[in-house]
Amino acid sequence: MAFFSYFEFQMKRIGNFIRTFPLELVFWIGALIGILLIDPYGAQHFTLCPLENLGFHWCPGCGLGRAMSLLTKGDFQASWSMHPLAMFAFGAIGFRIFELIRHLKTTNYYG
Amino acid sequence: MANVLRHLPELEGMELGYIQGILKNMDDDQANLFAQVYRARRKDNQMVLILCLLGFFGFAGLHRFILGQIGLGILYILTLGLCFIGTIVDLVNYKSLAYEYNIKVAHETLSMMSNNSNFYPNVNTNPNDKA
Numbered sequence: 282m283a284f285f286s287y288f289e290f291q292m293k294r295i296g297n298f299i300r301t302f303p304l305e306l307v308f309w310i311g312a313l314i315g316i317l318l319i320d321p322y323g324a325q326h327f328t329l330c331p332l333e334n335l336g337f338h339w340c341p342g343c344g345l346g347r348a349m350s351l352l353t354k355g356d357f358q359a360s361w362s363m364h365p366l367a368m369f370a371f372g373a374i375g376f377r378i379f380e381l382i383r384h385l386k387t388t389n390y391y392g
Numbered sequence: 393m394a395n396v397l398r399h400l401p402e403l404e405g406m407e408l409g410y411i412q413g414i415l416k417n418m419d420d421d422q423a424n425l426f427a428q429v430y431r432a433r434r435k436d437n438q439m440v441l442i443l444c445l446l447g448f449f450g451f452a453g454l455h456r457f458i459l460g461q462i463g464l465g466i467l468y469i470l471t472l473g474l475c476f477i478g479t480i481v482d483l484v485n486y487k488s489l490a491y492e493y494n495i496k497v498a499h500e501t502l503s504m505m506s507n508n509s510n511f512y513p514n515v516n517t518n519p520n521d522k523a
Contacts, residue, residue, distance in 0.1 A: 305488065308481050330475045342471030366470060373463035384492050 306381045309374055321350040321363075345370060394423030400431065407491055414498060426501060433497045435459065437490035444486055447472075447479035455482065459493045 332340050348364035349371060351357075360367050396403065396412040403411055411430070415423050435458060443455040453468025473479035482489065 304485050305481070308485075329477065331477070331480075332472075332475055340472050340475055342473075342475040345471055345474070366467065369463075370467055373467045377461065377464055384495075 303381065303385055306378065306385070309378050309381070313374065313378075316346055316349045317353060319346060319350050321347040321354070321359075394418050394420050399423050399427035402431075405487070405491075407494055410495060411498060414502065422505070426505060429501045429504070430498055433501065434494045435490055435497075437487050440486045440490045441483070444479060444482045447482075448476070452476075452479050455486070455489065459489060 328334070330340075330343075333343075342364075344364040345366060348360045348367035351360035351363060352367045352371065394415045396408060396415050399415065400411060415426065418426065440455045440459070443458060446452075446454055447468070450472070451469070452471075452473030453465045456462075456465035456468055468474065468478055473482075
């Protein structure tokens, strides 16, 4: 019996961890780190994009990551011609990260 | 001491626990008023899920608009949900998106009720102190 109650306790701990894990925050911060790591000048680039991997070669979001990367390197003109929304994307994602952290700090969990 | 199951039986999971923590400082009349206002204003997480699924048919980011995140909504709709990646993440994450919004609504409702404090003099708007 003791073994099973210990097992139950561990399962509950794992369940709590999954429920309160800030997935979206990790996703956005990971996305920004990924943007910083890519090389926008390479001719052939590795892509995560599911559309590209399915065989579509254009979508409205194409080049946004490279444009944001060029922006961090200070190459504003190339960034604008790659994708004009790069600055806006930085603003929106930064604001969202700020909101998520504020939510994480002010919310306490009952029950 | 009001019971959340009597006033808002449709809640579940973390939201249920959070609202119970708010309601336990109220009597039944206050809890009734709170439940009416809160039910009218909260967003169901299934609606967030369905709007998120519309992202696969070209209308990405509608759930972000509904939840009041206009900036991300525009970004999603103009880039097809960040090339589907953002849509897929939100598909996993839809419950906490709705939860976050609903907690915000609950606190707005509470502060509204305390502004009318001549009707309801002893609503405790600060859920942090567990009296």
